[in-house]
Amino acid sequence: MNLENYYWYFTGALSNKFCDDVIAHGNAQQEKIAITGGLERRIKEFKDSGKKIKRTKINKHLTDDQIIEQIITSDDKFLKDLKKQRDSNIAWLNDQWIYNEIQPYVNMANKSAGWNFDWDYSESCQFTKYKLNQFYDWHCDSWEKPYDNPNNLNFHKKIRKLSVTCSLSDPKDYKGGQLEFQFRNNNDPKGTRVCKEIMPRGSIVVFPSFVWHRVKPVTKGTRYSLVIWNVGYPFK
Numbered sequence: 001m002n003l004e005n006y007y008w009y010f011t012g013a014l015s016n017k018f019c020d021d022v023i024a025h026g027n028a029q030q031e032k033i034a035i036t037g038g039l040e041r042r043i044k045e046f047k048d049s050g051k052k053i054k055r056t057k058i059n060k061h062l063t064d065d066q067i068i069e070q071i072i073t074s075d076d077k078f079l080k081d082l083k084k085q086r087d088s089n090i091a092w093l094n095d096q097w098i099y100n101e102i103q104p105y106v107n108m109a110n111k112s113a114g115w116n117f118d119w120d121y122s123e124s125c126q127f128t129k130y131k132l133n134q135f136y137d138w139h140c141d142s143w144e145k146p147y148d149n150p151n152n153l154n155f156h157k158k159i160r161k162l163s164v165t166c167s168l169s170d171p172k173d174y175k176g177g178q179l180e181f182q183f184r185n186n187n188d189p190k191g192t193r194v195c196k197e198i199m200p201r202g203s204i205v206v207f208p209s210f211v212w213h214r215v216k217p218v219t220k221g222t223r224y225s226l227v228i229w230n231v232g233y234p235f236k
Contacts (some may be wrong), residue, residue: 006183006205007195008109011211012204018101019168022093024222026127029091033073034136050106057132082199087134088215093125098226100101102204106162106230109206117161117208119232121154126227130177135217139183141229158231160209167203174221180204182212 046068053067099122110117130136141163147155165179179195195213198205207213209229 003113003115003208005113005115006181006211007205009112009195009206010074010105010109010204011196011197012200012202013105013204014166014168014170016201019202019224022098022226023168025095026091026093026129026224026226029093029127031089031091031129033085034088034090034126042072053158061150071121076089084137085139086135086136089129089131089134091127093127093226095125098125099228102164102226102228106164106206106228109204110162113206115162115208117232117235119161119230121158121231123155123160123231124228128225128227130174130215130218130223130225132220132222133217134197135177136215138212138214140212146234155231157233159232159234160229161235162228162230163207163209163211164226164228165198165205166228167198167201168224168226169222170198170201174218174223176217176219177223180214180216181207182214 045064053064053071055067057065060068102125103122106119106122109115110119142160146157146159148157149155179198181193181195183191183193195205197203215223
């Protein structure tokens with residue numbers, strides 16, 4: 001898809017208080033290892049494979065999905081392969097006050113950039129922490145098939161259409177960690193652009209979920225960000 005604008009930005013749109021509140025709230029949640037491919041999708045693949053889970057006295061209080069998540073993220077080979085592509089820590093947030101602040105910017109960007117994508121739901125917010133040497137290599141947020149989740153009609157048969165990244169950290173608090181876009185393909189460095197507009201604290205960048213991007217390794221300090229994916233039915 002040829003686009004006139006590959007991303008749209010709002011520099012310093014979010015207040016320091018909002019950024020501080022999200023960081024405090026995110027750090028208060030249970031921290032998880034960030035994985036590629038989406039946790040829900042990997043859990044479904046595990047279930048579809050026919051593999052069985054074993055209940056013990058230790059995990060009897062957990063749901064099936066939580067046990068499967070533990071199995072997935074404790075596999076040594078999986079973790080070794082994952083670290084080659086992505087190394088960061090995350091927490092999931094679903095607070096309405098966060099959506100109320102961010103969603104208007106998604107709508108403004110969608111219209112101002114001329115995309116006019118139809119979307120109707122926002123996934124859980126991913127609070128992401130990049131510490132020393134952590135990174136996320138080239139990837140796009142969209143997948144080859146729509147969500148297959150009949151039990152959740154907010155997702156079922158939909159795809160990720162618009163991605164949002166919010167900078168929560170003051171650029172003085174870390175080095176490295178640049179957000180870069182690639183507008184050709186994932187092997188052509190000539191199409192790479194550093195997104196300088198995301199650097200000031202409170203800045204927001206919105207882009208189509210099929211656009212390739214990465215976060216360079218953090219070389220000093222900690223970089224906090226908030227990511228939200230917005231879904232709708234497939235393009236016609």
